[in-house]
Amino acid sequence: MRISPPRLEALYRQIDVASLEGHRGGQEHPGLVRLPPHYKGLRVGLFGGSFNPPHKGHRAASLLALRRLRLDRVWWLVSPGNPLKDKTELAPLGQRMAAAQKLACHPRIKVTGVEAAIDTTYSFETVAYLKRRCPGVHFVWIMGADNLAGFHRWKRWRDLVALVPIAIIDRPGSTLKAMSTRAGRMLAPYRLPENAAARLAAAKPPAFVFLHGPRSPLSSTALRKSRP
Numbered sequence: 001m002r003i004s005p006p007r008l009e010a011l012y013r014q015i016d017v018a019s020l021e022g023h024r025g026g027q028e029h030p031g032l033v034r035l036p037p038h039y040k041g042l043r044v045g046l047f048g049g050s051f052n053p054p055h056k057g058h059r060a061a062s063l064l065a066l067r068r069l070r071l072d073r074v075w076w077l078v079s080p081g082n083p084l085k086d087k088t089e090l091a092p093l094g095q096r097m098a099a100a101q102k103l104a105c106h107p108r109i110k111v112t113g114v115e116a117a118i119d120t121t122y123s124f125e126t127v128a129y130l131k132r133r134c135p136g137v138h139f140v141w142i143m144g145a146d147n148l149a150g151f152h153r154w155k156r157w158r159d160l161v162a163l164v165p166i167a168i169i170d171r172p173g174s175t176l177k178a179m180s181t182r183a184g185r186m187l188a189p190y191r192l193p194e195n196a197a198a199r200l201a202a203a204k205p206p207a208f209v210f211l212h213g214p215r216s217p218l219s220s221t222a223l224r225k226s227r228p
């Protein structure tokens with residue numbers, strides 16, 4: 001059965017955390033994340049983004065994090081709208097989630113509308129909520145190196161750093177700049193060597209690693225510009 005886009009949009013907004021924990025029984029809707037029954041100790045990467053549109057760079061970053069951090073899952077947190085970005089060109093959430101699901105196409109990558117469901121666009125609130133609701137899960141915040149440039153403007157960014165270990169994924173244009181940003185300098189004393197990346201998920205925050213791998217030059221901005 002094909003669910004109409006407005007209905008899908010409504011479903012994404014209805015998600016409650018019972019569905020995250022797999023207690024809902026009943027129907028499973030696309031976009032929900034269901035935790036396995038014995039989820040304590042699960043290692044989950046949280047990859048927040050606008051995904052406007054999603055691209056293979058998102059998938060490559062997720063696969064790098066899965067492998068190097070030894071994660072069980074990466075959840076794509078499709079944002080209702082980045083609080084620091086202009087929303088004029090932002091496609092509807094349902095559309096971005098459907099595209100993300102199609103692109104992710106990996107048993108360990110789950111596309112979620114959790115932020116819409118809990119009605120926030122602030123990463124600190126999302127992570128605090130998930131940690132409260134999923135005790136025993138080892139969460140890691142994943143973001144591209146470009147995000148360090150504006151990270152000090154995120155709501156409660158210092159509290160976010162103290163709440164969850166962070167994995168920074170190298171990205172063309174940010175390799176050298178990332179660590180000299182205000183947030184990069186604040187994080188520097190908490191850096192784990194890259195060869196200890198597998199320890200990050202269980203590390204006590206503040207802790208972070210900078211992961212280098214094959215870099216993807218893709219960006220949503222470029223894709224939007226290239227559209228007819």
Ligand SMILES: Nc1ncnc2c1ncn2[C@@H]1O[C@H](COP(=O)(O)OP(=O)(O)OP(=O)(O)O)[C@@H](O)[C@H]1O
Nearest residue numbers: 048049050051057061143144171216218219220221
């Ligand atoms: N090519 C890439 N390599 C590494 N990280 C990436 C890449 N593209 C996006 N990311 C990261 O993925 C997350 C979500 O990014 P987002 O959905 O904004 O895509 P984007 O390509 O950066 O979009 P835009 O060009 O509109 O800013 C961010 O943490 C971003 O840094």
Ligand SMILES: O=C(O)c1ccc[n+]([C@@H]2O[C@H](COP(=O)([O-])O)[C@@H](O)[C@H]2O)c1
Nearest residue numbers: 048049050079082084122123124154155
């Ligand atoms: O919490 C904040 O204040 C905040 C400010 C800007 C961006 N973020 C998050 O950063 C993630 C990456 O955003 P984006 O638009 O670069 O894909 C996404 O999860 C956003 O919600 C969060």
